[in-house]
Amino acid sequence: MEVIKKYKQQLLFHLILNLTVAVFVTYASYYHIPVFSLKDFGFYFGHFLALQFSVFGFLYFLTINKYIFRICFPVLFVLFSGIAFWVYTQDIGISQGIIQVSLETRMDIALDLISLPFICYLFASVVAVYFILTYYNRQKTDPLKSPLLLLAIIGAASFSFVESYRYGTFNRRLPYNVLVSAREYFGQNNLALKSIDKNVKAETDSLNVIFILGESVRADHLQLNGYPRNTNPLLSKRKNILSFPNAYTPLTYTAISVPQILTNASLSDDYSKAKYSLIDVLNHAHIATNWIGNQTPEKSYEIFIDQSQYKKIVDPLHSELSFQKDYDEKLLPIFKECFRPYQNQFTTIHMMGSHWWYETRYPESFRKFRPVIRSKHVASNTAEEMINSYDNTIVYLDYFINEVIAFVEKQNSNTVLIYLADHGEILGEDNQWLHAQNSKASENPALLIWYSDGFEKKYGGIVANLKSRQNNKTDLDFFFNSIIYFYKIQGIPYDRKKVIF
Structure with a gap:
């Protein structure tokens, strides 16, 4: 006392x-x-x-x-x-x-x-x-x-x-x-990038690549990959779309997965040596680069945004931690403004996608599966509610990709759209949820490729190659190497074995 x-x-x-x-x-x-x-x-x-x-x-x-x-x-x-x-x-x-x-x-x-x-x-x-x-x-x-x-x-x-x-x-x-x-x-960005020779050039003409960088979407929840639920009501009716159900990455959170995708780093790279930035390579090859994003940039991949010739981040004040974050559809009008159908162009559309908390990622009209989650505390939701809400984000993704395709196919252009999630998501396996944990569920991201009729007419052999490789294991190493090959860029080394085109 x-x-x-x-x-x-x-x-x-x-x-x-x-x-x-x-x-x-x-x-x-x-x-x-x-x-x-x-x-x-x-x-x-x-x-x-x-x-x-x-x-x-x-x-x-x-x-x-x-x-x-x-x-x-x-x-x-x-x-x-x-x-x-x-x-x-x-x-x-x-x-x-x-x-x-x-x-x-x-x-x-x-x-x-x-x-x-x-x-x-x-x-x-x-x-x-x-x-x-x-x-x-x-x-x-x-x-x-x-x-x-x-x-x-x-x-x-x-x-x-x-x-x-x-x-x-x-x-x-x-x-x-x-x-x-x-x-x-x-702080300093730990990613060291190689300087690029001025003689780099692309030998393709009027090739348009739309890269939709998704978030937390696992391949086995796509109807296109045999998922029993109707999560792709629009894309499943489309022609010229291919799904790769066996994409693989051990890098299960955005900060480490995106730098690997957009450089020539391997999946097991320790980054002790400088890497080539894909955006920087494309710029030097005189290919127009755009970055349209709905994620607040992180230090680990901010360099790729800065290097893009055109960049626009929507709703920059609300991150994935916010419960008032704008929906991804806000990206669509910006994309339509900057799309140039008859030139070499590479456009990155970075989505919020299926990032937790799922109920803030899609409008009410896409709440197809019920009941949905009601609490931020994961343990207070049932497994059914968690998966229902997650699958609703996939239905919204289906709408988003379909809107991009519907716009592009009217342009009569030579275009390929690549949708790639940076990683998957854990949905109750081993009593785990979300991502950034060791689980095979989060190592199998969704990968889709759509091509225009004009592209198929010009590159029928590439389309045939893509179809023949659909069910192969596809490491995310493929992306950098495939884009370099795709644009026929001279002066930059790449691994031909990783090319899926």
Whole structure:
């Protein structure tokens, strides 16, 4: 009792400090999470408390030196509060791409975002800082001799422990995601690229390649590959479309799969040697390159976007962590504007696809299979609900690809469309879900190829080759090598054995 009495003021101060930080900053990361039951609420409330406990540890060490606390805390608190406002009101998931957009947006555009509610929120945070500092100045106990010091050490250490056990548990929540994303933005890209000889050239003429880069779509959930559900009601009726059911990659998350697809790296590459960027090669071969994306760029593949001659990211402020993310169909009008049917062109369309949380990836009209998931907490959904929602994203994908084809086939062009998912998705195998885990289910991505009548007329032999290789195991190494061969690019080495054309 004497100990509690002695440190009562300090205990109250840290309780108030952490409640203030929780309300103004930390809880914003949980505000939009869909929960369905008391069990869901309990899970995320426990997650929130664990996160705040780790924050408490760092806050405590910040209070040890009065000068550091008086200078750093007001600046950090107001900054994080300002960021949390947008997370609260717009469900913005903080990522490296968000940091980039924030720092590189023109000042006049940024000023348009300042509103009365935003100003009021910042004013409230400043008032909170004033009261926190006033209370702090009354503290007389030595933080280094307080029993709270041991709790602070445990709290701060819990961050490293939890992150080493499951990366992203805390790093994807405020306030940590701001620091992690800023580090990624200012950090160097580890992908070293080879310089390209100016004599590189393409010997094809008017060849249009549309590369739809999908997300988390597994091959065995396509009706085209024998899946019993009608997940491809439109594409299954089309001619000139081929599906490759045995595509393979061991790289089961976007950050490592996309750089492999768009370079001459092998599936087992350690990237100790510099690689050729496919986009850079195409540029040097005077092939027009476009990148239209609905994913907030990550550092690992941002270089390919930057190298593209035309680039457009839709809804850049909402990442895959947001529950208000625009649907992929927003990419369609942009594609139609930049498509040039009678020239050498390579267009990448990067979809959000079937990325978790599935219910934010398609409109209500595509909710064909029911019941669907209702909670962000995977364990609170049944296997039937998870698979139904996932399959609905495939039905929406079917619509999206069909829309692209329907537009292109009217152009009488020499065009090939390649749809390739960066990896598959785990749907309950071995009691696992989603991806970025060791599972054969996530190593079998969907691969589709459609060709125009004009292309078949000009390249009948290539079409025959494609048909003969449909059921072969197709490593994703094929992509770089096949595109180089396809455009007949001279001056760049490639592995002819990997070419599927």
